[in-house]
Amino acid sequence: MKAIIGIGFFIFLGLFAALLTGFGGNLTQGSLPYDEVQEGLDDRIIIKFSHVVAENTPKGLAAEKFAQLAAEKTHGRVEVQIYPNGILYSDQDEADGLMRGDIQMIAPAFSKLSNLIPAWLALDLPFAFRDQAEVDQALQGEIGQMLFRTLEEKNMFGLAFWNNGFKQMSSKLKPLITPEDFTGQRFRIMPSKVIEMQFQLLHAKAVPISFNEVYRSLERDEVEGQENTISNIYTKRLYTVQKYMTLSNHAYLGYAVIMNKTFWEKLPPDIQSELAEAMQETTEWANRQAVSMNERQLQELKATGLHIHQLTPKEREKWEAAFQPIYDHYAPVIGRELMSKIAELQKQREE
C-alpha cells in the first residue's frame, strides 16, 4: 500500500514538474483555456529568455519591450518569458543552456562569447572604438555581420546587437589615473582573454567572476576593483562598495541578442518576420534608452560619495600605449579579416 502511495506521489510530482516546464520545452504549448476570439492560441510559442542583469537596465528593459512587441505583432501567438538577474542561468552557463535548447534566447555581453568563439575578443580590444557612433558603425556593418556568422557553427542565430555603453574603471583603494595606479590591485573581469591581458599589462590581477557575484566579491575584499558600464555600476549598487571611478571609456560593453538556431529555423515564416520586426523596433528603442539611461545614472552617481575622475586625452594616451601589446598578441586569435576591419575604422577617425 505504502509503495502505491509512494508511486502515486512521484507520478503527481512528475506531472507537476512537467506542467511547470512546459512538457520539456517544446516549441508549442497546448494547455491554455479555450478562447474562441484568439484563434490558434493552442499553438502558442514560448520563448524562454534568460539574462543576468536587473530589470531596470538597458538589457532588462529591452527584453521586456521585445516580449511586449512580440506578443502584439504575433497577436499573442508568441509569449516571451523573461528570466532576469541570473535566476535561471548564470552568465557562465546561459550559452550552454541555449545551445542545448533548454532556453531559446539570451543576450550575453560580447566578452561572454569569447571563450566559445575567440573572434568575439575583437569587441573587447581596449580603445577600439572612440564613441557610440563608431560602435554602431562596426556592429551595423561588416564587423557585426562577420561576428554573427561565427555563431552559426554553435547552433546560435544572431538577431540584433543591443547597446549598453562604454566601460569605466573603479576601485576601492585609490584613484585610477595612470597605468601605475593599477599595480597590485585585483579586478573583477568578465571571462575574456583580452580583458585578462589588459589588467596584466597594468600589473594588476584579473579575476573572472560571474556578474551576480560582483557586489559580494567587492564587499568581501576578494577584489578591489572592477570595470563596467555606468548602468551596471548603478543598478547593482557597485558604487556603494567602491570609492573611486574613472570615466575612461576604455572599452565597450554591448550585447549579442541570440536565439537557438534550430528553434529559430523551425518557426513558421510569418512568425519569423513578425519577430524580426519586433526585434528591429526593440533595438532602435533600446539603443536610445541605453544612452539616456547611462547619462542619467551618471548624474545619480555624481550625487553619491563616489569620487569620479574624467580621464583626460593626455592620460588616455598613456593607457592606450600600455594596452598596445594586446593588439599584436591577439590579432592571430581574432583573425586578420576582423582586425583589418577594426584598423580601417580607426583610420577613418584619423582622416
Ligand code: LMR
Ligand atoms: C557583466 O558581467 O559585467 C555584464 O556582462 C553584465 C551584463 O550583462 O550587462
